Amino acid sequence: MIPIAAEPFEFPLDPAHAALIIIDMQRDFLEPGGFGAALGNDVTLVQAIVPTVRALLDAARARGLMIIHTRECHRPDLSDCPPAKRDRGDPSLRIGDPGPMGRILIAGEPGAEIVPELAALPGEHVIDKPGKGAFHATSLGDMLVERGITQLIFAGVTTEVCVQTTMREANDRGYECLLAEDATASYFPEFRRATLDMIRAQGAIVGWTAPTALIAAALAHKT
């Protein structure tokens, strides 16, 4: 066990049973012309974390952790996209509409791909998910049980939507969840801050948070 000086108290990292899960670092959320921008957001805020997520990914790769990348996207026929999701709000482009990076949030289109700096390597897992949470309607739960994973280290976007939803799903399933504070971002900085606070409040009611440098140092620790 390698202690990490996390908030609200020490996180007991057990690398043999820990996985890194990087949530939705896709062009559709990070680049102009994608889903995030179509919802009216400034994507520069979420682009900024790419180097930090990469540092965490490199540390997890060096340690030999199980690595999971998720992508929020839908089948081309939209059969896994509830109308309640597609019709919500007044976006400039809806899920499935043609945009500058192909059809918005559709599997196989350029916009649904993970940004090149964080692309999965052979042997890493890529999970396409139709929901905000990565456990809903995916094989993630079975995959983690099969590998004996008990701890999840989280990074990605957006903090209060897909990251928080997945962390809550994982917490209810009994996983110890640690969020890398500076490797997650929101289109709304105040939502990111509030999410970090609510995750670790009430004695880590959802999980822990720690800076990437501390997590990377723990992963590099030889025990």
Ligand code: TIU
């Ligand atoms: N991946 C993810 O967070 N999906 C979203 O739709 N996030 C927003 O903040 N819109």
